[in-house]
Amino acid sequence: MISAYASLRTYLKNAAGIVLDADREYMAESRLAPLVRKFDVSSVDALLARLNTSNDPRLRQDVIEAMTTNETYFFRDRAPFDMFENLVLPALLEQRAEERAIRVWCAGCSTGQEPYSLAMLLDANARRLAGWRVEILATDISTAALDSARQGSYNQFEVQRGLPVSQLLRYFVHEGSQWRLAEHLRARVDFRELNMMSDFSALGPFDLVFCRNILIYFDQATKIDVLRRVANVCRPDAFLVLGAAETLVGLGNAWKPHAIHRGVNIRAA
Amino acid sequence: MKQILVVDDSAVIRKIARRILDGMRFETSEAEDGAKALAACAFLMPDAILLDWNMPVMDGFEFLRQLRKLPGGTRPKVVFCTTENDITHIARAMHAGADEYIMKPFDKQILQSKFEEIGLV
Ligand SMILES: C[S@@+](CC[C@H](N)C(=O)[O-])C[C@H]1O[C@@H](n2cnc3c(N)ncnc32)[C@H](O)[C@@H]1O
Numbered sequence: 001m002i003s004a005y006a007s008l009r010t011y012l013k014n015a016a017g018i019v020l021d022a023d024r025e026y027m028a029e030s031r032l033a034p035l036v037r038k039f040d041v042s043s044v045d046a047l048l049a050r051l052n053t054s055n056d057p058r059l060r061q062d063v064i065e066a067m068t069t070n071e072t073y074f075f076r077d078r079a080p081f082d083m084f085e086n087l088v089l090p091a092l093l094e095q096r097a098e099e100r101a102i103r104v105w106c107a108g109c110s111t112g113q114e115p116y117s118l119a120m121l122l123d124a125n126a127r128r129l130a131g132w133r134v135e136i137l138a139t140d141i142s143t144a145a146l147d148s149a150r151q152g153s154y155n156q157f158e159v160q161r162g163l164p165v166s167q168l169l170r171y172f173v174h175e176g177s178q179w180r181l182a183e184h185l186r187a188r189v190d191f192r193e194l195n196m197m198s199d200f201s202a203l204g205p206f207d208l209v210f211c212r213n214i215l216i217y218f219d220q221a222t223k224i225d226v227l228r229r230v231a232n233v234c235r236p237d238a239f240l241v242l243g244a245a246e247t248l249v250g251l252g253n254a255w256k257p258h259a260i261h262r263g264v265n266i267r268a269a
Numbered sequence: 270m271k272q273i274l275v276v277d278d279s280a281v282i283r284k285i286a287r288r289i290l291d292g293m294r295f296e297t298s299e300a301e302d303g304a305k306a307l308a309a310c311a312f313l314m315p316d317a318i319l320l321d322w323n324m325p326v327m328d329g330f331e332f333l334r335q336l337r338k339l340p341g342g343t344r345p346k347v348v349f350c351t352t353e354n355d356i357t358h359i360a361r362a363m364h365a366g367a368d369e370y371i372m373k374p375f376d377k378q379i380l381q382s383k384f385e386e387i388g389l390v
Contacts, residue, residue, distance in 0.1 A: 073382075078385070156354065157376070157379065160371060160379045160382065160383070161379060164369070164386050165363065165369055165370040166363070169356065174355060
């Protein structure tokens with residue numbers, strides 16, 4: 001399926017900014033296989049042929065969702081969340097003392113563990129935040145991931161990755177084989193569908209953006225462009241947190257690392 | 270190297286857990302019930318204990334109570350690892366002085382995450 005695979009790569013790049021390596025054809029085959037039956041076609045090749053010729057929005061969306069990786073867990077890598085609690089939040093409490101409002105954006109939130117981890121930390125700091133309005137906007141391109149994020153219901157494996165048992169006891173209810181996040185925490189996060197390739201200039205302004213493990217799917221030029229547009233929806237003294245393995249090296253001049261605290265970035269003048 | 274005692278009446282579980290923990294660069298040993306585990310701890314107090322709940326002779330809950338009375342027995346971090354997956358059991362274990370809690374089945378990621386949680390990784 002050489003040419004079909006080439007067309008898939010072009011489609012993903014144009015539609016979602018996602019770059020598929022030329023040698024990942026086998027992965028595409030296995031990820032798209034379930035769609036063959038769903039769309040009632042004879043093979044992955046036939047599926048991709050239909051992707052090229054029809055405008056079926058469901059098919060286009062499903063192909064993107066099949067090809068993205070939604071892996072995430074609560075308090076992923078821990079350090080960014082410690083930094084949020086000990087550095088970013090205290091800083092914002094000073095910087096925003098006048099308006100008493102903070103807006104956080106989780107871009108590429110997948111099934112919700114990341115924004116909900118932040119919501120738990122906000123809850124733990126409720127006393128410091130009394131009288132403050134803190135908004136968390138969480139966005140993703142995958143509607144399936146967002147549906148499950150809104151449910152706030154996780155299986156036994158998911159609630160044991162990164163989540164201390166004390167938080168499980170405190171914030172979750174056991175429902176059958178699932179664990180469901182308490183309503184007051186679910187209500188703190190506003191989940192919305194958003195493709196990072198589209199115009200998001202109306203979303204801001206933000207004080208903090210978590211943009212973790214999503215740029216890794218894009219090519220260099222797209223990363224630079226996204227980081228610049230993220231900066232444009234941020235206040236001048238806002239913070240940006242990337243994934244543990246991601247750096248700003250070679251990614252333009254919209255952001256720079258915090259002078260002391262590696263792992264947090266601030267806007268370049 | 271940190272010492273971990275794996276306490277479970279299932280030889281299979283002990284083997285799987287030890288293989289994962291060995292891979293995380295811990296030094297592991299094992300016991301098949303609470304009484305044997307207590308004897309092992311009296312001899313050499315480990316840094317952490319991965320502890321099943323339901324076991325013959327002495328269960329994990331009783332073991333934990335007795336462990337904490339031994340000289341140096343408050344030092345080891347105790348991580349329950351059991352099929353009991355309801356809030357009541359979890360809360361009971363935590364009240365009795367456990368440090369973390371794993372609901373079986375577990376995998377490498379879960380063990381890693383929980384041992385990070387108690388500060389051993
Ligand atoms: C690996 S997850 C990261 C989840 C979370 N931020 C974390 O670090 O654990 C990557 C997410 O990016 C989303 N994604 C990929 N391309 C996207 C795009 N163009 N626009 C919005 N979201 C996208 C995927 O749907 C997926 O949920």
